[in-house]
Amino acid sequence: MLSSLIKYSFRKFKVSETKRHELNYLFWECTTRCNLNCLHCGSDCSKNSVNKDMPAEDFFEAIDTIKRIPQNFTVVFTGGEPLLRKDLELCGKELRRRGFKWSMVSNGHLYDKERHISLLNAGIGALTISLDGLKESHNWLRNNEKSFDKVMNAVQLAASSNRLNFDIVTCVNQRNINELEQIKKLLISKNVKAWRLFTIIPIGRAVHNPELLLTDNQLVQLMDFIAACRKSKEIDIKFSCEGYVGKYEPLVRDSFFFCRAGINIGSILIDGSISACPNIARSFSQGNIYKDNFYSVWDNKFQPFRNRDWTRIGQCKTCKDFKDCQGNGLHNWHGEKNNVLVCHKEKIETATYREHR
Amino acid sequence: MKRNVIRQIVGGLSLTSAMFVFQACYGTPQDFGLDLLIEGQVKSKTSGLPIKGIKVSVADNMQYTWTNEEGEFSFYTEMLEELTLRFQDVDSIKNGLHVDKDTVLTDLSKDIYLDIVLEEK
Ligand code: SF4
Numbered sequence A: 001m002l003s004s005l006i007k008y009s010f011r012k013f014k015v016s017e018t019k020r021h022e023l024n025y026l027f028w029e030c031t032t033r034c035n036l037n038c039l040h041c042g043s044d045c046s047k048n049s050v051n052k053d054m055p056a057e058d059f060f061e062a063i064d065t066i067k068r069i070p071q072n073f074t075v076v077f078t079g080g081e082p083l084l085r086k087d088l089e090l091c092g093k094e095l096r097r098r099g100f101k102w103s104m105v106s107n108g109h110l111y112d113k114e115r116h117i118s119l120l121n122a123g124i125g126a127l128t129i130s131l132d133g134l135k136e137s138h139n140w141l142r143n144n145e146k147s148f149d150k151v152m153n154a155v156q157l158a159a160s161s162n163r164l165n166f167d168i169v170t171c172v173n174q175r176n177i178n179e180l181e182q183i184k185k186l187l188i189s190k191n192v193k194a195w196r197l198f199t200i201i202p203i204g205r206a207v208h209n210p211e212l213l214l215t216d217n218q219l220v221q222l223m224d225f226i227a228a229c230r231k232s233k234e235i236d237i238k239f240s241c242e243g244y245v246g247k248y249e250p251l252v253r254d255s256f257f258f259c260r261a262g263i264n265i266g267s268i269l270i271d272g273s274i275s276a277c278p279n280i281a282r283s284f285s286q287g288n289i290y291k292d293n294f295y296s297v298w299d300n301k302f303q304p305f306r307n308r309d310w311t312r313i314g315q316c317k318t319c320k321d322f323k324d325c326q327g328n329g330l331h332n333w334h335g336e337k338n339n340v341l342v343c344h345k346e347k348i349e350t351a352t353y354r355e356h357r
Numbered sequence B: 001m002k003r004n005v006i007r008q009i010v011g012g013l014s015l016t017s018a019m020f021v022f023q024a025c026y027g028t029p030q031d032f033g034l035d036l037l038i039e040g041q042v043k044s045k046t047s048g049l050p051i052k053g054i055k056v057s058v059a060d061n062m063q064y065t066w067t068n069e070e071g072e073f074s075f076y077t078e079m080l081e082e083l084t085l086r087f088q089d090v091d092s093i094k095n096g097l098h099v100d101k102d103t104v105l106t107d108l109s110k111d112i113y114l115d116i117v118l119e120e121k
């Protein structure tokens, strides 16, 4: 009874948030250059050296169109690898001068003491670093034998700062699924307070590498692991926002599933496209800063993000959980968009894994 | 206004007070930390001229920066109850020789501008 009421309220809340569509979180794909050559590239980030870095002035001109700056508005620098931009700190300081907060997602490879200090000096407030396993499995995914050591150095620096709201993100795959407990211990020993886990969807290079994708049983194993760790409270662990997980809602996150792309999350991509999370198909672009007013696009467009009825197609058409899931995370829609690429709930229900339940 | 009320009510019903603390899969956590901007200028007591290349560091953490041609410095740092800033001439005779100085800051509730004067050795 209580759980139905909470679920019902959350649906109402989503409707209200959607109407409000306050821009809280703006990704800036400031570069698509990268210093690594990860196996899953193209699935969770874009790497394309054809595009030149967006000039900072162009980005600022776009965000200066924002009329009402919400209280917790944050610009998230993403890439490629943002640390390859030499003017990153200048951009960060300029954001702070305008009263905006900023943060960064990094592979940690170039994150040394000097850069840590210059980023703090420029007013960075939050940071996410990728760690994809213990040494061997991390270096395998990152395709670089030095990556793990560099990441651990970055983690030590980031965790030493009380100012930074810092977390580790781990892309769970077949090589590291059985290492999660050890990774957790490692993170706790390094004073890491927050850990977010996500899975890879079958696009980009991941299509041709089945080791990157979790089986149904492994997804359940992951859910059980996260749910158990959340109970023990040793570390603030959560599953990423990536998908609706049926009976594991909301045991693996702080709240129920809610894909906020285009509702609170926007982006300015490398070519000026205006969209939401950078992992969403580029065909969802709603405009371009080089020809449109950014804020007016945010305020008036984004219909496919704010009305998800179009996702009632393929297997979602007759799904009894549609109201709570609404076609899963938007990054699960690619190509012709006539079916969701991954249904987490289906994978969980199909699984035969019962070991820890 | 009405929607704000809905936000509060539904936020209260949720399993966590951190209702609005969301992050996209590939995004970062939100920044709820408090910091402040410390800016200023360092001049020579004898000549009254700005001094370039002075190392300005926070005694309680690893942050530091340098003064520029105009003797100016500027950086963000975490809001502590008290903070000691250290001004050090570390470039030997380049830009003159000055006596190091520590400044203790106690009101860190808002951004700070400092005029620092260093004595010559
Ligand atoms: S079928 Fe579609 S709506 Fe239903 S749970 Fe799966 S992804 Fe969500």
Ligand code: SF4
Binding pocket: A241, A242, A243, A258, A259, A260, A261, A265, A277, A279, A280, A328, A329, A330, A331, A332, B024, B025, B026
């Ligand atoms: S599209 Fe939705 S589910 Fe996917 S990363 Fe963005 S907010 Fe999360």
